[in-house]
Amino acid sequence: MPKKKPYCECLNTVKPVRDTLEVINGKWKLSIIISVGVGNSRFTEIQESIPGLTPKVLSKELKELEQHQLIKRIITNDYPVKISYCLEPYADTLTPIIYAMKDWGLNHKKKIFQER
Amino acid sequence: MPKKKPYCECLNTVKPVRDTLEVINGKWKLSIIISVGVGNSRFTEIQESIPGLTPKVLSKELKELEQHQLIKRIITNDYPVKISYCLEPYADTLTPIIYAMKDWGLNHKKKIFQER
DNA sequence: TATTTCGCTTTCCTTTAGGAAATAGCTATA
DNA sequence: TATAGCTATTTCCTAAAGGAAAGCGAAATA
Numbered sequence: 001m002p003k004k005k006p007y008c009e010c011l012n013t014v015k016p017v018r019d020t021l022e023v024i025n026g027k028w029k030l031s032i033i034i035s036v037g038v039g040n041s042r043f044t045e046i047q048e049s050i051p052g053l054t055p056k057v058l059s060k061e062l063k064e065l066e067q068h069q070l071i072k073r074i075i076t077n078d079y080p081v082k083i084s085y086c087l088e089p090y091a092d093t094l095t096p097i098i099y100a101m102k103d104w105g106l107n108h109k110k111k112i113f114q115e116r
Numbered sequence: 117m118p119k120k121k122p123y124c125e126c127l128n129t130v131k132p133v134r135d136t137l138e139v140i141n142g143k144w145k146l147s148i149i150i151s152v153g154v155g156n157s158r159f160t161e162i163q164e165s166i167p168g169l170t171p172k173v174l175s176k177e178l179k180e181l182e183q184h185q186l187i188k189r190i191i192t193n194d195y196p197v198k199i200s201y202c203l204e205p206y207a208d209t210l211t212p213i214i215y216a217m218k219d220w221g222l223n224h225k226k227k228i229f230q231e232r
Numbered sequence: 233t234a235t236t237t238c239g240c241t242t243t244c245c246t247t248t249a250g251g252a253a254a255t256a257g258c259t260a261t262a
Numbered sequence: 263t264a265t266a267g268c269t270a271t272t273t274c275c276t277a278a279a280g281g282a283a284a285g286c287g288a289a290a291t292a
Contacts, residue, residue, distance in 0.1 A: 007161040010154045014147045014166060016221025017214060021143065023224065026279075030137070031130045038126045043239050045123040050130060054281060059240060080289060083239065090227075097220055098133060100212040105132025107209065108139065142249070159269050170251060175270055196259055199269065 020097070023068050028053060028061050030098060033091055036071060041084040070094070136213070139184050144169060144177050146214060149207055152187060157200040186210070 024030055028050070035049045047058050062085065065071040070091040076082045140146055144166070151165045163174050178201065181187040186207040192198045 007165040008151070008155040010147075010151045010156070010165050011167075013150050013154075013214070013218050016219075016225065017146050017150065017217045018143070019221035019224060020217040021146070025143075027134070027137065027141075028280095030133050031126075034129050034133065035124070035126045038129075039124040040126070044237085049123040049126050051127075052281090054283095055240060056242085056282090057280060060280095093220060093223065096216040097213065098129070100216045101133045101136040102129050103132075104209060104213055105135035108135060109132065111206075144250090160267085168251090171270060172252090172272085173250060176250095 023070075024094070024097070026061070028057060029065060030094075030101070032058070032061055032065065033070060033087065033094060034098060036085055036087050037091070041086055043083065043085070046085065139186075140210070140213070142177070144173060145181060146210075146217070148174070148177055148181065149186060149203065149210060150214060152201055152203050153207070157202055159199065159201070162201065 024033075031050050031053070032046060035046050040046045040049050043055075043058065043062075047053050047055060062071060062073070066073055069088050072086050072088050074084045074086065076084070147166050147169070148162060151162050156162045156165050159171075159174065159178075163169050163171060178187060178189070182189055185204050188202050188204050190200050190202065192200070
């Protein structure tokens, strides 16, 4: 008879969740995707739409989101050159996560409020 | 005619998403909830079920999850005293987020694999 | 011509997350 | 009695995230 109960396997769920977290981790990535998704396409627009977001952080996050093929950087070669950002189709696959998190956050606020 | 197009409002989504992130942020919290959810209830079991998780971090995260009423710490006063952890009912509300992230992670792996 | 705006980049700094290792108090087992 | 296991805690450290502020080149505006 074995002394120790072996732990329950959970890696089949833990691993993919962690893979996801590696892409959308941090304080800002989802917010940026949401902002671009609702129509903000210029650097300054995105920055202004998200309180507290500094240009340095926005610049860095946009690059990472580009690398993950979630956001596209578009340079129009007309005169004058303009830079804009839009969502890649792949970003749409994040919609269920974003909605689940939005719903949870709204419900959580309500819960916190009731407890006071 | 105004020169500047005003940015699009996105705070109605951005804010609750950020509220959610404040609760489940970091590398480990969701993994710990998953692990406890599948039946790991002892400190060491949880730790062993999640590769790379150190006792210090587990200890800290468990406290935070307790404060957010997602995990319950149970002390059995029998002899010998045992400590175990289980999910609070409130943790079940995270299920949609966890499944959405699991699905996304699995799909993302597939996508990355195809591209190589 | 001077000033402002845009889309960043750079520098500097602080805070936080997280890892490694040792340890402690208790119980269990040999 | 000695050793091992459980549930952490503590200390020390590094790396990464993130914030504040300045600046820069090109273009637009006054």
